[in-house]
Amino acid sequence: MSDLVRLSISLEGELAAELDRLVEHSRYENRSEFIRDLIRGQLVEEEWQQGREVLGTITLIYDHHTGGLSDKLNSLQHEHHASVLASTHVHLDHHLCAEMIMLRGKPAILRELTDGMRKLKGVLHAALAFSSTGKSLVRKGHGHV
Ligand code: NI
Missing domain, CATH: 3.30.70.1150 (ACT-like. Chain A, domain 2)
Structure with a gap:
């Protein structure tokens, strides 16, 4: 298993509440899973923008x-x-x-x-x-x- 890095992020209260709502709506088990997939989504977008295969x-x-x-x-x-x-x-x-x-x-x-x-x-x-x-x-x- 790859090494896990623990991050602490700061969000405005309303934005944090939106994060929790999104996590719940999309049926992720926790925020970490949700944010991992957000990052992967951005990586895919970057591949398309950069003209990669x-x-x-x-x-x-x-x-x-x-x-x-x-x-x-x-x-x-x-x-x-x-x-x-x-x-x-x-x-x-x-x-x-x-x-x-x-x-x-x-x-x-x-x-x-x-x-x-x-x-x-x-x-x-x-x-x-x-x-x-x-x-x-x-x-x-x-x-x-
Ligand atoms: Ni047909």
Whole structure:
């Protein structure tokens, strides 16, 4: 287990009360767990800002009856084959499809692919969720390293 460092922080009373409310709301066991994950969230944001290799997932909702759309989406994924790790297709109803596309690469390329899909006619929603390859994140509890 990595060495634990004990910190003492100073907060205004109202802010401390908000911290406790947030900890309770998000069902963390204690403030330390909550703050660890806040820091990891910032580290992920920093990876994206610095243009490092990251992980991301596009969630796509589209109408597959729109002419040529499925082919265009397929072509875009082939053009970015080096970044596409996996994808899952779900038929939501007669018209609508959902697709989740897991990506690894530079943030600019992941954004470019998302934007390329979003602007296609028939695409109702294209959202890119930001995550990390995990390399810069401190491992929780008993790590294997
Ligand atoms: Ni479908």
